[in-house]
Amino acid sequence: MVETTPGGGAHSAALDTFPKLLLDRAERYRDAHAAREKEFGIWQSWTWHELAEGIQDLACGLAELGFQRGDKIAIIGDNRPRLYASMCAAQALGGVPVPMYQDGVAKELQFVVNHAEVRFAIGEDQEQVDKLLEIKDACPRLETIIYDDPRGLRKYEQSYLFSYKQVQEMGRGRREKDPGFFTAEVAKGSGSDTAIILYTSGTTGNPKGVMLSHDNIIITARNSVERDGLRQEDEVLAYLPMAWVGDNLFSFGQAYVAGFCVNCPESGATVMQDLREVGPTYFFAPPAIYESLLTNVMIRMEDAAGIKQKMFGYFMAVAKRVGTQILDGEAVSTKDRLLYWLGGILVYGPLKNTLGLSRVRIAYTAGEAIGPDIFDFYRSLGINIKQLYGQTEAAVFVTMQPDGEIKPDTVGTPAPQVEIRIADNGEVMYRSPGVFQCYYKNPEATAETKTEDGWVHTGDAGYIDEDGHLKIIDRAKDVGKLNDGSMFAPKYIENKIKFFPQIKEAVAFGNERDYVTLFINIDLDAVGNWAEKRNIPYASYQELAARPEVIELIQENLRKVNIDLAADAHLSGSQIRRFLILPKELDADDGELTRTLKVRRRIIAERYAPLIEALYSDQRRVAMQTQVTFEDGRTGTIKADVELRNVPGVAPVAKAS
Amino acid sequence: MPGRDRSNGETLLEVNNVSLAFGGVRALENVSFDVRKGEIRAIIGPNGAGKSSMLNVINGFYHPQEGEITYKGRTRKQMRTHDAAAQGIARTFQNIALFKGMTTLDNIMTGRNLKMKVNLLLQALYFGPARREEMEHRAFVERIIDFLEIQAIRKTTVGRLPYGLQKRVELGRALAAEPDLLLLDEPMAGMNTEEKEDMCRFVLDVNEEFGTTIVLIEHDMGVVMDISDRVVVLDYGRKIADGTPDEVRTNKEVIDAYLGVAHD
Incomplete structure (x- = not known):
């Protein structure tokens, strides 16, 4: 050949x-x-x-x-x-x-x-x-x-x-x-x-x-x-x-x-x-790197002179309006093209140069969900950043986004010579020339992962959308069902929520329940900044988390998430009904997060069981108390009276139309 | 544990019966000790014991009223700072003394000052031999940057760096002079455990890789006991003990004066 x-x-x-x-x-x-x-x-x-x-x-x-x-x-x-x-x-x-x-x-x-x-x-x-x-x-x-x-x-x-x-x-x-x-x-x-x-x-x-x-x-x-x-x-x-x-x-x-x-x-x-x-x-980078690059830009722009800030603001608005369309080769008015060209000279070019991305023809991200704002920011600058979905067992490439068919919430179409199918339980499976030989000295694990005819279980739940793009929702084992039978994908919901800079961590509940509820950890830096600008006094995380203004801010964010969820036929049942802001930050020292800062659902559900029960009742407030471990190893107790809030629901788009 | 026999027995520096007073205050009284070539020698003692004064005497910043110093076989009543530097003595300070507005790279380059031979005019014009010389020095400085693992802050203004890194830059500048004797005044003060461990490793590496003799003042007993070959203990300007870490650790007078009375 x-x-x-x-x-x-x-x-x-x-x-x-x-x-x-x-x-x-x-x-x-x-x-x-x-x-x-x-x-x-x-x-x-x-x-x-x-x-x-x-x-x-x-x-x-x-x-x-x-x-x-x-x-x-x-x-x-x-x-x-x-x-x-x-x-x-x-x-x-x-x-x-x-x-x-x-x-x-x-x-x-x-x-x-x-x-x-x-x-x-x-x-x-x-x-x-x-x-x-x-x-x-x-x-x-x-x-x-x-x-x-x-x-x-x-x-x-x-x-x-x-x-x-x-x-x-x-x-x-x-x-x-x-x-x-x-x-x-x-x-x-x-x-x-x-x-x-x-x-x-x-x-x-x-x-x-x-x-x-x-x-x-x-x-x-x-x-x-x-x-x-x-x-x-x-x-x-x-x-x-x-x-x-x-x-x-x-x-x-x-x-x-x-x-x-x-x-x-x-x-x-x-x-x-x-x-x-x-x-x-x-260029390849996980979402966190794109995120930190963007954060650095924004922080430095805040220190820039007034005229530069204005120019940056104006042309970034232009890019936001037409940048991705130009990159995807869609029709854009001559005036906007001209403005975008000017922006390229004054803002986008120097910015890309500072980021080290001015020569990038193709950039990829994978591993975690990338925030749509971050994704669009880079694409609007003319950087062709795409998502792919891969696994070690596949020699990386399972799906990749083809040029011109970029959606922030899907991972693209199958890579060349890759076949994809969705198993009955919703798990994504693939077969390709890249499929691994076996796990070394571990035939049981090999048999569990790879079928006789070469199909590999990814362990991820997902579906293929109307354009043939794969959408990954969650780890298959974490996906559950609400009592009305609709799908409940906690990590998908949590990721959507964590894209708000004010929210540091979220834990969703709903498996075998009537509706979805949430624990929230606010981001102390972001919300603290926000509070200072509004002269809202606070002395600690706990105090800030209990401020009614902060709870309203989070409530408003969650309402936006519900609007998004309502638009997705598979997930409109997963709208968030009630939430609370935890009075302490989830911490690896307390065993609530892994060392790589992933949420440990089971432990959190045990430790905060009374709070979860309160979320599934009509209570407006609940008293709680929990142990914390300080950095020097001493332990203490946090007592708090936590407020529970409802989030307005949104009618599913599919049903409304 | 690395071997405790780094020195080759040859004496590099000898301090004989040195006394130093500021008006009525006796900072040092009749202190004598020696530093062997290639060893790591620690000076310890409570606050105000005269440790920094001792370093200042060695590199010629203070002039003792009595006593003499033998360095590389030459005996003199007192060193002069410029002489000391030219003879291969470099030091870092308890309170960092860097040029805050300059970059890491430029700060370390200043340590090459004594090695620059080309005249000022050519340097200013960056011409001919000056250019070649600058490139050589830059290459040397890059080795130090690599050695101290500070590549990421090469072009960062020193004033913007955290304390631990500034200490490292200061060590870099001292190393740039290619010293035979390196005086470190509390190199680990104000550092967290991880920074201390890093600094210990650098001090040991400097000693091993370049064979530099090191005299250091340090308060962290763990550090002193771990990395030094021999320890001098000062108290109220007097030497109260001198020996290996183990000898010093078990010395009754030292325990009473400095480490506190043992209860067991």
Whole structure:
């Protein structure tokens, strides 16, 4: 089978593994940049030729150290070109890289290293090496540890510890003796070999090792590269964890397929500055990053001179009115076009430049729901930000939004060669060339997730809308039913509510109840600011949360949510009937949130059971008392008299018309 | 625990019978101790014990009335600040003394001052050798920035930085002078636990990577016991103990004077 890639040239089926792609890229794009890294304040770069040479040295060095076909190599550290290179080096020898989360503690590492039967490990620096040394005794199979950055490691004398440079040095010796070794090893590989094992964190139990083949990743990458027209000249910034499947696709899979350049930031703290310097053309970020970029802009605009603020306000209004239409190629009046063009020179251009997004052709977001305001803000500036829906088990791409068909609340249509169906219980299922081989050493979990004929359970509930776009509502196991039989999707409702800056956290109740009710946590900064401007005095979170003005503010927000919900035929029954503002902030120290700040429904429902009962009664007020844990570990009690409010309902749009 | 034998036995600095008085106040009385090359030497003591005065004597800021100092084999009655700097002594201060309006990068560049050889005119014109020199110094400063992991604040004005980071920048500036002897005056004061841990690691790394001899004043006993090779204890301007952390910890006089009387 011969296909043409956007990078130009024939793409034969012989290029079915990453090492084979590497050798081809080193010929085809010899002097084009493959990787960049900022070090000592200067961007250092590697061409495809240099990259391939370095990888050959490393691979041959690993072979000298006894690396065998089928061996696993753990990779742990920030995004570094040399760590990406080590993935390909291991693959060239028929090995399997196992990237791990760089901030994982030794105990977490130990599980993965043992479960994956890792013999070799590459750590970025002393921090990672220390962790690996700590678990070494508990990991009998782990033999060799290699590090990239030698700082602080000078006095380490373990015989099994090598620097990346030392290994490459050994490799050069091997290459002189045995020049055909590398190409012969590469030729032994085939597309059905396992290319990588990615451990997914999982909310319960131990992490599972998702095995993806070269075919899984290369075919998926090729399909997505073609769909979005990615090309060799593109630039990406590699800043999300290497252990995450998205980074493996964006910064490794697609980079090898399209031949574009992967830029690694100087450090985790400099990502935003590096983003600005690199100016990527293809960019991925989770919603939280887009949100914080926008917040920074707004804060800085408030400090700007009056005339600048006016200009910004005026042209952002223009962009809001016509920006997304222009981006989607719809008809817009000549006057508005002219204004938008002027705004581009005066506001949008400089703004995009400050954000580091002026060269972006395609930007993606995924992982969480993105606020429609945030989404529209970027699109109205002319930044083509789109949503996709993906999973580790699918080598990322399940659905993606096609250009010109962008809706803030759906995740798009199926990616090329992906089939989608909705199971009877509302769960989304898919089948694609990217579907993983299996969970490593876990046939039960594999059988639970993947059917005999290759369909994968996503665990997410959703439906396909009238335009064929997939809409994800909630985790399938969290979706319940109201007493009248209509669907109740708590997280969907909560996400909608949390888009209001005044609301920090929301917990929805309604499963097997007559109607939906809510606990609210207000955002102390946002509401505090709002209160100060209105001369509303308060001394604490508890006091502010009990102010009638604040309760009315929240009530008004919830009324808007109800209007939105009424417009959705599937969810109009989920309108919010009653709510209260909790007198304390939900806190991970009290066990109410997980450490990653996700709501723990069950614990909250137990602890605040009297409040929930009050929400399902006619009471106007309820007295409550609860324990809190302070930061220093002491505990105290909060007593409060909490007000309950009703929210006006809205007639469902479908029924009204 | 890293080995406690960082020094190679050679003496870098010797303080002999130094006494310092401000009018009637005796800040230091007949204090003697030595600092070996490559070690981390701590000076501890209650408030007003004369610790900072001791550092000021070493780098020539105060001139003692009695006693003498031997540094790199040369004995003198007193150091002069410029001499001290030229001889490879650098320091940080208890109250941060950075140029608040300048960036991190520029502040650290000022630490290269003594290493700049080209004349002022060429520097101002940024021409020829001046340009080459500036590039060399910048490269050196970038290594320090990388070492201290402050890349993200390279171009940030120092006045806008939190205290812990300012302390780090100040250490950076001292390192820029490529010192043989580094004097740190309470490098961890006012820091939270995490910042302290970071700073400890940097101090140990400086000592290990560059072989810099370090004399530090610190109040956090945990820190002192963890990272120093030998400890001098001052009380009311007098030396009351001198030895390894373990020796000092169990010294009766020190416990009474400084750590409080043990109850068990």
